[in-house]
Structures are given as structure tokens and as C-alpha cells.
Amino acid sequence: MGLLVEIYERFRRRRAGGLACSAPRVRNHGFGARILCLLAGIALSGPLLCAQGGQATFHNPLLPTGPDPWVTSANGFYYYMNTTGHDLTIRRTRDITDLAHADVKTVWTAPATGPHSKDIWAPELHQLDGKWYIYFAADDGANENHRIYVIENDSADPMDGAWTFRGKVGDATDRWAIDPTVFQDHGRTYMLWSGWEGATDGEQHIYIARLKNPWTVGSRRTLLSSPEYPWEQVGDLLKRPAMPHVNVNEGPEILKHSGRIFLVYSASACWTDYYELGILEARSGKNLLKAKSWTKFDHPFFKQDPERSVFGPGHNGFFKSPDGTEDWMIYHANSASGQGCGSHRSPRIQKFTWNPDGTPNFGDPVAAGAELMKPSGTSLVGVRQH
Numbered sequence: 001m002g003l004l005v006e007i008y009e010r011f012r013r014r015r016a017g018g019l020a021c022s023a024p025r026v027r028n029h030g031f032g033a034r035i036l037c038l039l040a041g042i043a044l045s046g047p048l049l050c051a052q053g054g055q056a057t058f059h060n061p062l063l064p065t066g067p068d069p070w071v072t073s074a075n076g077f078y079y080y081m082n083t084t085g086h087d088l089t090i091r092r093t094r095d096i097t098d099l100a101h102a103d104v105k106t107v108w109t110a111p112a113t114g115p116h117s118k119d120i121w122a123p124e125l126h127q128l129d130g131k132w133y134i135y136f137a138a139d140d141g142a143n144e145n146h147r148i149y150v151i152e153n154d155s156a157d158p159m160d161g162a163w164t165f166r167g168k169v170g171d172a173t174d175r176w177a178i179d180p181t182v183f184q185d186h187g188r189t190y191m192l193w194s195g196w197e198g199a200t201d202g203e204q205h206i207y208i209a210r211l212k213n214p215w216t217v218g219s220r221r222t223l224l225s226s227p228e229y230p231w232e233q234v235g236d237l238l239k240r241p242a243m244p245h246v247n248v249n250e251g252p253e254i255l256k257h258s259g260r261i262f263l264v265y266s267a268s269a270c271w272t273d274y275y276e277l278g279i280l281e282a283r284s285g286k287n288l289l290k291a292k293s294w295t296k297f298d299h300p301f302f303k304q305d306p307e308r309s310v311f312g313p314g315h316n317g318f319f320k321s322p323d324g325t326e327d328w329m330i331y332h333a334n335s336a337s338g339q340g341c342g343s344h345r346s347p348r349i350q351k352f353t354w355n356p357d358g359t360p361n362f363g364d365p366v367a368a369g370a371e372l373m374k375p376s377g378t379s380l381v382g383v384r385q386h
Contacts, residue, residue, distance in 0.1 A: 058097035061346035194250035235269035266314035276303035308367035323377025
């Protein structure tokens with residue numbers, strides 16, 4: 001009885017001074033969850049984030065900065081990465097909307113000098129053949145030397161164990177390459193990236209090749225997409241007279257749905273407000289190394305919304321809600337016009353749906369600060385709010 005009285009008194013005192021457990025007020029349900037949260041908070045001696053009805057709200061952006069965001073899930077966790085420029089850092093959390101309080105570990109730091117010592121861009125964490133791999137782009141300080149590299153870890157959790165540098169991953173042409181991603185279809189593993197056709201800047205294309213193993217390209221590269229429409233060709237560089245304009249296709253990502261493979265890419269230059277998402281499509285089981293297996297849509301699927309103060313939304317990824325019932329996308333965007341390709345870019349997520357014709361409907365980018373429901377199935381009781 002004394003313990004119950006003590007719990008009650010602590011509950012009463014907390015309520016009098018403001019609940020340590022924060023939850024939206026939903027009429028007629030969630031009382032049990034609130035009590036559980038309060039009891040757990042007392043036991044753990046810390047404030048907790050709780051939900052009524054198993055779901056609460058969040059708002060974008062998820063972090064103040066985070067260009068080129070990437071998320072994957074395994075072991076009951078979400079694993080998140082973004083460009084830092086100098087290392088590879090993983091965040092692990094059960095609540096993707098609470099990245100600010102995730103476990104954080106830097107798993108690889110660039111060497112002081114050498115071909116992969118600078119400009120560490122667009123890292124992606126993938127699990128292939130029972131091991132973890134992080135693909136990323138790097139150079140020696142000169143952009144024209146950007147190439148793709150990979151590190152490997154055989155631990156069950158990528159936050160554990162040791163990471164081994166496997167080296168450069170490139171096709172026979174060994175041209176400029178950034179923004180790698182990998183995917184599998186019918187037992188074959190493929191890599192996509194953004195690259196130059198030749199040895200000079202001016203236009204970025206999307207290429208595909210088959211991987212013989214996670215660190216070795218086993219085929220020729222195939223060009224899948226070039227910036228051919230006006231909405232893909234916004235890229236003036238007024239401060240670089242030697243190369244005053246660049247057309248861009250980059251940031252390829254794969255989204256699978258009902259036997260269809262959607263290659264979602266970022267079009268136009270990231271230093272403009274017009275960075276946006278386009279799509280190519282192929283059928284699962286087709287020869288994905290043949291350009292004719294892919295069909296390109298002539299319009300963007302996701303773009304800036306000045307009225308909501310969202311500019312340059314792109315370089316996205318995809319994930320499922322914890323219960324598997326919802327499709328979500330992650331992307332970066334700026335909150336003001338002209339903020340360009342730097343640290344102002346922040347990671348954001350939002351749920352998307354599917355059109356009657358089977359194509360994804362990403363909707364419009366959500367304004368920063370807008371209240372959104374957390375992904376369905378997000379477990380909130382026992383999640384600390386630091």
C-alpha cells in the first residue's frame with residue numbers, strides 16, 4: 001500500500017507541475033497508456049514520450065542539418081545516415097521521428113590524405129549476403145576525382161563490430177561517380193549512381209551496372225537517364241565562369257511495388273531551388289542492364305513549394321512504418337530560397353500513397369513545423385525524450 005501511495009503522490013505532484021509525459025489529448029481513450037507512461041517514467045527517473053492510442057505527432061525537419069539522408073531498418077531499429085563530408089556516422093533508433101535522441105556512432109573516419117580523404121558524400125547502409133555495407137562517394141579534394149567506395153561489417157548490428165575498408169567500386173571506365181545505391185532483383189545485385197559520360201563536368205547521368213559481389217562491378221555500365229526535360233536542366237553557376245551551367249540527374253533510389261521497380265532520382269542542380277524528383281520505371285525480372293527496359297516519365301513527382309517555404313526537396317529514400325502498413329519517404333530540403341547545396345539542407349519525412357495507375361503519389365512537401373502523425377506502429381511508451 002505504501003508503494004501505491006508513493007506512486008500516486010508522485011503522479012499528483014507531476015500533474016500539478018506539468019506532466020513529464022507528453023501526449024496529444026484524444027478524447028475517451030489512451031488513459032491506460034498515459035498511466036503506463038507515468039509509471040515507467042517514475043521507474044526510469046526520466047521524462048518519457050507517450051502516445052494515446054499508440055501514436056503521437058512530430059514535425060519536420062528531424063534534425064537541424066542532414067544533407068542526402070538515408071534510412072534502412074533491421075533488428076527492430078531504423079538506421080539513419082547523412083552526408084557529413086568527413087566521416088560515416090550511423091544513428092540508430094526505434095522511432096525515426098526522434099533522430100535527435102538516437103544512438104550515434106561514427107564507424108569510419110576519412111584518412112588525412114589520399115584518394116578517399118575528402119568530400120565524403122551520400123553514404124548508404126545496405127545489408128547484402130548477411131553482411132553490412134556502406135557505399136559512399138569521396139575524392140582527394142578535387143571534385144573531378146570523386147569515385148565510389150565501400151566498407152564492410154559482418155556483425156548482426158552495424159553499430160557493433162569492426163568495419164573493413166573494401167576499396168573503390170567502379171566499372172571499367174573509372175569515370176567520375178557519386179550517389180551510389182544498390183538493390184536486388186531476381187537474385188542479382190545492381191548498383192546505380194550518378195556519373196559523367198567522359199572526364200569533364202557539365203552533365204550528370206544515371207548509370208546502372210551489375211555487381212559480381214558487394215565490392216566488385218561485374219558488367220559494363222548502362223546509361224539509364226540524362227537531363228532531357230526543362231525541369232531537369234536548372235543549374236546555372238554564375239560564380240564559375242569555366243563551367244557556367246550543369247545539367248543534373250543524381251541521387252538514384254529504388255522503390256518497389258506490385259512487381260514494378262521505380263527508379264526515383266533527383267533532377268536539376270542541388271544549388272538551385274528547383275532540385276526535384278523524377279522517375280523511371282521497369283518491370284521486375286526484366287533485363288535491367290538494357291536501357292529499353294526502363295521507361296522515363298516526362299514530369300516531376302515531387303518539387304518545391306514556396307508557399308510552404310520548402311525549396312529544393314530531393315535526394316530521397318524510402319522506408320516502411322514499424323507495423324509495415326504505411327509507405328514513407330525521407331528527403332532533404334531548404335527552408336528558404338537560395339540556401340543552396342550546403343548545411344541548410346535538413347532531413348524530413350512524410351507518408352505517401354499510390355495512384356490508381358500504380359505510380360507513387362508523393363504529394364506536396366510538408367511545411368516545417370506542421371504537425372504530422374508518427375508512422376503507424378511507432379512504439380512510444382518507454383522512449384526517452386532527452
